[in-house]
Amino acid sequence: MSSTIREAGLGADRLGAPKVTPLPARTAANAPVSQAHGIVRNPGMKLDLGFMESMRSVNRSALERRVASLTKRRSIKADNQAAWLLRAVACMDLTTLNSNDTDERVRRLCAKAVNPFRRDIVEGLGITGEKIRPAAVCVYHPFVATAVDALRGSGIHVAAVSTAFPHGLTPLSTRLQEIEASVSDGADEIDVVIPRGLVFGAKWQELYNEIVAMRAACGEAHLKVILGTGDLATLRNVMLASMVAMMAGADFIKTSTGKESVNATLPVGLAMVRAIRAYFEETGYLIGFKPAGGISTAKASLDWLVLMKEELGRRWLEPDLFRFGASSLLTDIERQLEHHLTGHYSANHRHAMA
């Protein structure tokens, strides 16, 4: 395996020094360490409206300018791109959330997660035996047990979308039962959606209480809170909802369900990442970020990786703190890796998930 592939795909940094270095100088010492994920979990804090108030000003054009400069300035040399694409795969929640999902389809997806690349690509990249795989497979509740069974022993997590995904509009007791059922079937990550109306009504205490209850229902399973940012109308709403989710104990905040008309966008992602930074500075806890929905090209995945590295630093390029939620990204990455090796693209149908 080439040293570039080894370093960027599996650990070290090939993009130069980050602009900021918010490494965990004061991560809380006595916080619980997650068994399955091996990191200090965010215990949450009391809802602090004063702290939220201090975050109120969100300047959209400044965020857009920052995103434009990050994506323009990005120059990942051709030799390093393959390594960064492997990093994107390692930070992926490989997802199927379709109305026509079946156990068989989920089994095929899990087989793809265990062996994400064709043998000739693995050999060409020199990564035989490196086990570069998506971090998790993400499914609807009825397929959790199937995924757990298919992924047993692989180290790949099983994530379930819960709480009346994608709208979040059933009674809280029903949504909590959904979480408990998925945990009981073996999901160790739970992606919940918030009812967007609580944000429009500025019902922060109610939103906080709901997420606290969801976190309790998760137990050891990690909680990813989906904001449905395309529905939230303003970046200020996105920022405030991000803060409430983290204060209530979210392990990750996530942009979208993939079902809104606007899903993950870089300026919105940047607002959420800045909220993560502010929460870290206030509490010492590291919260993960998951952009999801509509991220389907290798090029887009590189933009997101650059944003994470430049805004939060290298630590946020690990799967315990960064995930792509994506159903078709892996297919494009595989095509780009083939191009990297052979200089040409194969037809989509040659790739198992196309």
Ligand SMILES: O=C[C@H](O)COP(=O)(O)O
């Ligand atoms: O959480 C993941 C998303 O639902 C996936 O969205 P996508 O199908 O647009 O990649």
